[in-house]
Amino acid sequence: MTLSLSIRDVSHHYGDRLVLDSVNLDVPQRSITAIIGPSGVGKTTLLRLIGGFEAPDKGRIEVEGEVVAENSRLIIPPQSRGVTIVPQDGALFSHLTVGGNVAFGLKNRRSTAARARVTEVLEIVGLAQYEKHRPSQLSGGMQQRVALARALAPHPRVVLLDEPFAALDAGLREQVRDETVRALRATNATAIWVTHDQEEALSTADQVAVMLGGRMQQIANPATLYQYPISQHVAEFVGDVFVIAGTSVGAGNHVQCALGDAVPIANACPAGPVNIVVRPEQLTIVPEGAVGSVPVQIVGSKFFGHDGVIEGTLSTGERVVIRLQADQLPQVGSRVGVTTRGMLLAYTD
Secondary structure: OOEEEEEEEEEEEEOOEEEEEEEEEEEEOOOEEEEEOOOOOOHHHHHHHHHOOOOOOEEEEEEOOEEEEEOOEEOOOHHHOOEEEEOOOOOOOOOOOHHHHHHOOOOOOOOHHHHHHHHHHHHHOOOHHHOOOOHHHOOHHHHHHHHHHHHHOOOOOEEEEEOOOOOOOHHHHHHHHHHHHHHHHHOOOOEEEEEOOHHHHHHHOOEEEEEEOOEEEEEEOHHHHHHOOOOHHHHHHOOOOEEEEEEEEOOOOEEEEOOEEEEEEOOOOOOEEEEEEEOHHHEEEEOOOOOOOEEEEEEEEEEOOOEEEEEEEOOOOOEEEEEEEHHHOOOOOOEEEEEEOOOEEEEOO
16 A cells, blocks of 8 residues: 555644644545544644644654654655645635636746646636636635645645535535545545544545544544444544443343343443443334334434434433434334344443
8 A cells, every 4th residue: 555644653732732642644645534523633733734834743744755744843844745735714815816826836837737737627626617717706615626726736745625615504515525525536636634524524535534632543444433433432423322331241242231131232342331332323113012122212303304313211211312214203202112223332431
């Protein structure tokens, strides 16, 4: 596997506050890596270190095998790293045309080759007909696509995207996101994408890195991350879950809890008390009293159009959440049976 980026044991402080703590990350060439985590865990700081806007206090950063920063030293300056960035607000130059913005980072930007490259990347992002327009004449989504074209124009080794769609409304955000992914794939770009949106990360990235407390907690492909989170903290951050108490039994691959006496789990646990993490789609509604089911009292319901979720209580008083098709939502106050589907997750932490 050829790497576009390698980060080794990188730590960084702002004053006395440790923002990044021994971070490690490998980014393969021609891949999209999403970095997710709550606000303030160091995601944007990590991008700043990769881009060369700051030097890490400790550790090493390599771009395509070349050391660009190590132990408080900026070895290669930002403009020479082959790393470009798409910021949250686009940061376009209002006095330049769309074409002028895209050409800004190119050498000899008035040359025939540069003009051809501007046309090429604007065609990739679907904005070739707007080359002579000013940014103020474009929508927010179009401006972000211009920022992406500008980042792609110089054939970068790595493209950084820092919450690039945070300012867009939900419908436009999805459209521009899909167009961005198509452009990155079409140009064989290597991209690192910081986002708060877990669904966005899971649906677009080749690998997802979860940052909590300034550390990389888990780096995996989307399916592995969702199905086999390394800890309860990661499980609770990635997707919707609820937690109930239980006991690991047998060889550690089953748990006993209010959902059943021998419920299979995906991650073996030592015998004893565990926290059982359940995703709403892992429960199925059946008639009350059906074989293998446990009773649930429905206490709440939410309708989302395409589907919905219900909230219920188990015999222990513990809360469950179940995702169903919109036409299958039972009435609040009714009682149903519930069975588990697939393997649940259990943790001792």
